Amino acid sequence: MIKIYNSLTRTIEEFKPIHENQVMMYVCGPTVYDHIHIGNSRPIIFFDVVARFFKYLGFEVTYVSNYTDIDDKIINRAKEEGLSEAEVSEKYIAEISNTVRALNCLPHDANPKVTENMEGIINFIQLLIDKNGAYVVDGDVYFDVEKIPSYGQLSQQSIDNILTGVRIDPNQRKRHPIDFNLWKATDEGKQWPSPWSLGRPGWHTECVAMINKIFKGKIDIHGGGTELKFPHHENEIAQAECAFNHSLANYWMHNGRIELDGEKMSKSLGNVVWANDLLAQANYQIYRLLILNVPYRQPLTYRPELLEQAKNDFEKIYRSYVSLYRQIELSQIRELEVDFEVDAIKQEFIEAMAADFNTANAITAIFKMVKLSNLCLRDKDSSVSRLLHLKQAFAEMLWVLGMEINLAPLDDADKDLVKRWQQARRDKNFNLADSLRQEINEKGIIL
Ligand SMILES: [Zn+2]
Known part of the structure; x- marks a missing residue:
């Protein structure tokens, strides 16, 4: 049984898919006008792990x-860089998708773009108008929040509280100060024709229209960073309630934000850790370990020491896994010996993940696997079949967290070197064994 903390109900709930054995999930993606920073990369990594875990379970x-x-x-960035909006968005989409790949995320099933879904978005806004949930003023279209009695359900606040709590746009054309823009008449930037004006859609309406187009109804999981709860996700739910009488998704999941030494990361203040800069210092496994070490709903405070810690931790995982891999590679045995201890650790890993995706506890299980592997590797009585079982379980766990280690087999010369070293040890020819071992170490072969 998988349990998920549902931000909408504020409780841990058992996951029940809409269609048996299927998961439909949508995560709000970036606005493509800049590189992504470590804070943007947290939902990218975390929800990749969510998708991986479901896939792992079949x-x-x-x-x-x-x-x-x-x-x-995007319009502002286009002006700054002397490019068209399309050139800016294409440039950053290419760059961001490279970063996502470098973070070892599985490819998404679709990455819809707003500019390619304009007809569906316009039709969806018209549906909201037809349902009396939106109104037109001078070519703009606004959503009428007072038509939705449950407005505020996700962010747990009444309309009155929102009015006192947030900076209100003093737009006199709206019926209510927190009504939000669905369509904006504009003569700036790229515009599309619509029944109301030449203009473009508001951010909050895009995701609902695209979810509806792709999934044709309610989805299982809607995810994003906690900063999207209000107003973005609140407004998505309000539109879905108005258009379809449902809350868009059965489970709303939000990851905590990443802070820098207790401060919010801010491009305007210049205190930003860019994903690509971090990837230049560490491979994806280390990057992901750093992110996944903290349960996803908690805020994560980034400090350079965390990166050092993740490097050291991954080194232990790496050495242990590679040793298992090489021991198996150098033997001819391919049968599996089922090992109770291995299965128990794997079960612990699965249970941690099933408990609202507790990746921190899942990593603890991985370190138990490291310990058991190292013990078995030192134990001369360990059968290779047992190591094989260990390696398989170890590899599965690493895969779920997107930290898989891809190794190339040793070439014949390296294999021969290792075999000569093993023979020298068996012959108790310690001088030869020592010099061969040194050669092995110099070649960076982990055994
Ligand atoms: Zn969205």
Whole structure:
């Protein structure tokens, strides 16, 4: 049984898919006007792990994440860089998708773009108008929040509280100060024709329209960073309630934000850790270990020491896994010996993941696997069949966290070197064994 903390109900719930053995999930993607920083990369990594875990358990997963490729920020960046908006968005989509691949994320099933879904978005806004949940003022379209009695359900606040708590746009054309923009008449940037004006859609309406187009109804999981709860996800739910009488997703999941020494990361203050800069210092396994070491709902405070810690931790995982791999590679045995201890650790890993994706506890289980592997590797009585079982379970666990270690087999010369060393040890020819061992170490072969 998989349990998920549902932000909408604020409780841990048992996961029950809409369609048996299938998971439909959508995670709000980036607005493509800049590189992604470590904070943006947390949902990318975490929800990749969610998708991986469901796949590991045999679910058929459809994972969609959008690109917001039209927005004021893109228009401003286009002006700064002397490019068209399309050139800015294409440039950053290419760059961000490279970063996502470098983080070893599985490919998404779809990455819809706003500019490629304009007809569906316009039809969806018209549906909201037809349902009396939206109104037109001078070519703009606004959503009428007062039409939705449950507005505020996700962020747990009443309309009155929102009014006192947030900076209100003093737009006099709206019926209510927190009504939000679905369509914006504009003569700036790229515009599309619509029944209301030449303009472009508001951010909050894009995801709902694209989810509806792709999934044709309610989905299982909607994810994103906690900063998207209000107003973005609240507004997504309000539109889905108005258009379809449901809350868009059965489970709303939000990851905590990443802070730098207790401060919010801010591009304007210049305190940003870029994903690509971190990837230049560490491989994806280390990067993911750093992120996944903290349960996803908790805030994560980034410090350079965390990176050093993750490097050291991954080194232990790596050495242990590679040793297992090589021992098996150098023997001819391919049968598996089922080992109770291995299965118990694997079960612990699965249970940690099934408990609202507790990756921190899952990593603890991985370190138990490291310990057991190292013990078995030192134990001369360990059979290779047992090591094989260990390695398989170890590899599965690493795969779920997206930290798989891909190794090339040793070439014949290296294999021969190792075999000569093993023979020298058996012959008790210690001088020869020592010099061969040194050669092995110099070649960087881990045994
Ligand atoms: Zn969204």
